[in-house]
Amino acid sequence: MQSEPEVTVRLRFAPSPTGYPHLGNIRTALFNWLFARHHNGKFILRIEDTDVTRRVEGAVETILDSLRWLGLNWDEGPYFQSQRLPIYREIVHKLLDEGQVYLCYCSPQRLEKMRQEQIKRKQPPKYDRRCRDLTQRERTQLEAMGVTPVIRFKTPLAGETTFLDLIHGLVTFKNDTLDDFILLKSDGYPTYHLANVIDDHLMAISHVLRADEWLSSTPRHVLLYQALNWQAPQFAHLPMILGPDRAKLSKRHGATTITEYQKQGYLADAMVNFLALLGWSLDDHTELLSREDLIKHFSLERVGKTAAIFNKDKLEWMNGVYLRALSLGEFVQQAMPFLDRDLPETVKRPLDNDYVSQVLSLIQERAKTLADVPQLASFFFDDVQYDAGLLLSKKRDAKSAAKAMTIASQKLEEITTWDATTIEDVLRPLATKLNLSTGELFGLLRIAITGRTAAPPLFQTMAILGKGKCLERINKALQLLSGLC
């Protein structure tokens, strides 16, 4: 027996509710989830709401909705850091007693000015440690002036900090390039650095999978773990997802909130599959992987190091693949809300499930997203509207078009069994008789019936639409044609 139960694997997704989650955030969540599930571990959700000023209304709900939509179920949480303030304070005060941190009374204004000057002198902007060695007297004085201090970490002045990143390997930072970062803000809230270290330890997180942007703050965290005499978790910094302009994804360039993709008609499974392939791959040819496949095969060794620009075309393609793989029943179920939402108000609700099902059997392989469905299927529900000129072509003047349609109409009228085969049996020979190519005749009818030049197969369309509607529309086309004669 060499397989031990890996009960110690505990991963967390720790978003901050300062905005709505985008592709990059969720990709991080997905990798954490996949890693946890692969190792039969736990996936924990923690909300890092320690910035009161940047809190965004509804962000937490959107985060939860996003995870639920994609099926990234969590085992614990959500924990809220704002509810754990006493824990952070207690620990940071212990550090204060030990002299590993110190009170800093510098005003934000002074710090800002200091930074400006450093930048002007082409120096790296770093806190100048003015308060690091204050005497008790000086402290009392400042305190008396009513200055609320922050607590800073006493970063070692020399030496270096090295840690093993599971994706990047060993990474080393010289300690003198780090400054004395703030642990506790003057409003009593911890900074990210403090809270994430404490919580990851207290929540027994075994692996921290987060975006690459955190790599440079990891030495601070490592130093903190050392100061607290705690064992640091394993780190793995994931490649970032960049916008089309190659810059970090942000609201600025329309970093779409993940739930927006749901509204745009993407399937959760397709999204998960697609996201998994942004920075991870199974081999040199597998593109389509089910959730189970992903869990089974996911590993950090196969996570890449280079940032990726997300390719919407490929997402669309993949969504189409997933859409087509659905059973008709599932497709109907998924598409129904979109029909409800986007079909013109004049279309009677509720939509008839049977009819919708027939219609969608023709739409399914033509839709790339569920949001395409109403538009692709609209003529099945609503009257057709088109430019009469469409009925004409180089080889087809108004007169011959009218003639063709009149005869077609008569022939169709005679049909008693209204199904696709019968309709085809009637119309196909008619083309020859009228000395038209099948394309010509069917194209003409297609416009009359659907109002467009590109539509699902004509005979099936007509069969579903029903005899009455078809004849009615041919009639309408005839009227339009008479106006052109």
Place this chain on the structure above:
RNA sequence: GCCCCUAUCGUCUAGAGGCCUAGGACAUCAGCCUUUCAAGCUGAAGAUCAGGGGUUCGAAUCCCCUUGGGGGCACCA
């Protein structure tokens, strides 16, 4: 300015010294199928593996430098 990460087709990627005259996918183009569209199938084009030095019998793969890209340097996460 300093620090860190990184570098294979337009994009996502395979490649862990010889299997690579670099493979797959999306997108693009062409053909087939066909009543249009879509789907499907076939094929094409597309990467001097950023550049330059090494190491080696042999490098996309290892090392160094340069360059490019990204990230970080807040009482934001």
